[in-house]
Amino acid sequence: MKIDFAKAGGLVPAIIQDHRSGEVLMLGFMNEASLAQTRETGEVVFFSRSRNKLWKKGESSGHVLRVREVRVDCDGDALLVRVEAVGPGVCHEGYRSCFFRTLGSDGALAVNADRVFEPQKVYKSEKP
Amino acid sequence: MKIDFAKAGGLVPAIIQDHRSGEVLMLGFMNEASLAQTRETGEVVFFSRSRNKLWKKGESSGHVLRVREVRVDCDGDALLVRVEAVGPGVCHEGYRSCFFRTLGSDGALAVNADRVFEPQKVYKSEKP
Numbered sequence: 680m681k682i683d684f685a686k687a688g689g690l691v692p693a694i695i696q697d698h699r700s701g702e703v704l705m706l707g708f709m710n711e712a713s714l715a716q717t718r719e720t721g722e723v724v725f726f727s728r729s730r731n732k733l734w735k736k737g738e739s740s741g742h743v744l745r746v747r748e749v750r751v752d753c754d755g756d757a758l759l760v761r762v763e764a765v766g767p768g769v770c771h772e773g774y775r776s777c778f779f780r781t782l783g784s785d786g787a788l789a790v791n792a793d794r795v796f797e798p799q800k801v802y803k804s805e806k807p
Numbered sequence: 808m809k810i811d812f813a814k815a816g817g818l819v820p821a822i823i824q825d826h827r828s829g830e831v832l833m834l835g836f837m838n839e840a841s842l843a844q845t846r847e848t849g850e851v852v853f854f855s856r857s858r859n860k861l862w863k864k865g866e867s868s869g870h871v872l873r874v875r876e877v878r879v880d881c882d883g884d885a886l887l888v889r890v891e892a893v894g895p896g897v898c899h900e901g902y903r904s905c906f907f908r909t910l911g912s913d914g915a916l917a918v919n920a921d922r923v924f925e926p927q928k929v930y931k932s933e934k935p
Binding site for chain 2: 686687692694696700701702703705706718728748749750751752753754757759770771772774777778779780781782784788791
């Protein structure tokens with residue numbers, strides 16, 4: 680069975696998980712070319728939906744994601760990429776994980792983590 | 808900031824993670840109505856892309872996902888739902904996680920987990 684890129688217009692969601700802690704760090708999308716580059720280079724390359732092109736995670740920040748394992752789900756339409764994340768955090772807002780906010784019962788979002796770096800010192804133009 | 812359902816045709820990916828072990832169990836999609844039902848009932852309701860309707864996880868198997876926390880990513884276009892998974896596993900193929908296969912360097916998929924239940928005894932019609 681192959682990965683089903685056709686189901687969602689050529690893209691599959693790729694969950695990025697810290698291979699040691701199990702923390703979910705971010706979610707990106709991959710097309711066939713970005714998955715191929717990810718596997719060839721051993722570092723995560725997404726397809727950016729907003730920029731409509733391949734996007735090497737860490738290209739400006741240096742916060743690359745080193746691939747330890749790629750898992751595929753039962754339907755072949757989602758990926759779980761277990762990584763070693765280089766640097767203090769993956770989020771362009773300065774947090775270790777992009778999922779740094781929790782949705783409360785009142786619908787408000789509350790920050791659930793500490794900021795671990797200053798984004799303006801790390802990022803020039805990188806942003807999905 | 809609200810959740811950005813518009814970015815991908817009314818849907819956002821929702822990662823389902825065991826709130827204790829950190830294991831990623833599956834990925835589904837939610838629209839606004841399924842997220843609302845999920846929050847109201849405390850059990851995960853997806854939007855099935857293949858069936859084009861709301862899909863209560865566990866509706867036939869009893870393997871419901873009890874919500875412990877909903878996290879939102881920096882761009883508001885992905886959800887991380889931390890759950891208590893009722894039953895031995897969430898996958899309709901009989902595994903604890905839907906991500907039970909690992910993509911090898913040769914492109915082949917290898918099963919990385921043991922089957923924990925017999926699907927034909929549990930499922931009648933439930934399948935995304």
